[in-house]
Amino acid sequence: MCFKTNSFFFIKLSKGAKFFGIICTLISLVATMILLVPIVRNKTLPPLVQLFYRVICFLSIIHFFSGLFLLYGIFKKMPKFMICWILVSWCIGTFFIVIGLLGTISSVLSLDPVSEEPVLQSTVAAIFVIYGLLLIYITKAMTAFKHQLENEHKKDVNIRDIEKTLIETDKEDDDNIQPLNTDRELECKPARGA
Numbered sequence: 001m002c003f004k005t006n007s008f009f010f011i012k013l014s015k016g017a018k019f020f021g022i023i024c025t026l027i028s029l030v031a032t033m034i035l036l037v038p039i040v041r042n043k044t045l046p047p048l049v050q051l052f053y054r055v056i057c058f059l060s061i062i063h064f065f066s067g068l069f070l071l072y073g074i075f076k077k078m079p080k081f082m083i084c085w086i087l088v089s090w091c092i093g094t095f096f097i098v099i100g101l102l103g104t105i106s107s108v109l110s111l112d113p114v115s116e117e118p119v120l121q122s123t124v125a126a127i128f129v130i131y132g133l134l135l136i137y138i139t140k141a142m143t144a145f146k147h148q149l150e151n152e153h154k155k156d157v158n159i160r161d162i163e164k165t166l167i168e169t170d171k172e173d174d175d176n177i178q179p180l181n182t183d184r185e186l187e188c189k190p191a192r193g194a
Contacts, residue, residue, distance in 0.1 A: 025067030032060040079149040091140040096132030
C-alpha cells in the first residue's frame with residue numbers, strides 16, 4: 001500500500017521540510033550531548049546499559065551529521081544531499097521501534113511485579129516506539145519532498161533543453177538565409193508577353 005504525503009502535519013512540504021529538518025537535527029545534537037554525560041561520568045553503570053547508551057549516542061551523532069546534509073540539500077534545493085539522512089532515519093526509526101518493542105516485552109516478562117523498574121522500562125520503551133514511528137513518518141514526508149524537488153529539477157532541465165534547441169534552430173535558420181542582392185533583384189524586368 002502506498003500512502004501519499006503532501007504535507008508535514010498540515011504544513012506545506014517545502015516549509016515543513018525546513019522546519020522538521022532543523023528540529024530533527026537539533027534533537028540529534030541534544031540527544032548526543034545528553035547521552036555523553038552518563039557515558040563519560042558514570043563508570044558504575046552495568047556493561048549492558050553502557051553499551052546501550054553508547055549505541056544510542058553513536059546513532060545520534062550519525063543522525064546529526066546526516067541532518068546537516070539534509071539541511072544543505074533542503075536550503076540549496078539539491079535532493080541528492082537528502083538521501084543520506086533519509087536512509088539513516090529509516091534505519092534509526094526501525095531500530096527504535098524494535099528496541100521499544102523488545103523493552104516492552106522484557107518489562108511484561110519481568111519477574112518482579114512490585115518493583116518500579118518495569119514501569120520505567122515500559123515508559124522508555126513507549127517513548128522509543130513513538131519516536132521511531134514519528135521519525136519514519138517525517139522520513140516518508142522528506143522522501144516526498146525530495147521527489148518533488150527532483151520533479152521540479154527535471155522540469156527546469158526540460159525547459160532549458162527546449163529553449164536551447166529553439167535558440168540553436170534559430171541560429172541555423174539565420175545562417176541559411178541568403179542576403180538580398182539589392183541591385184539586381186530590385187531592377188524592373190519587362191514582362192514576357194509585352
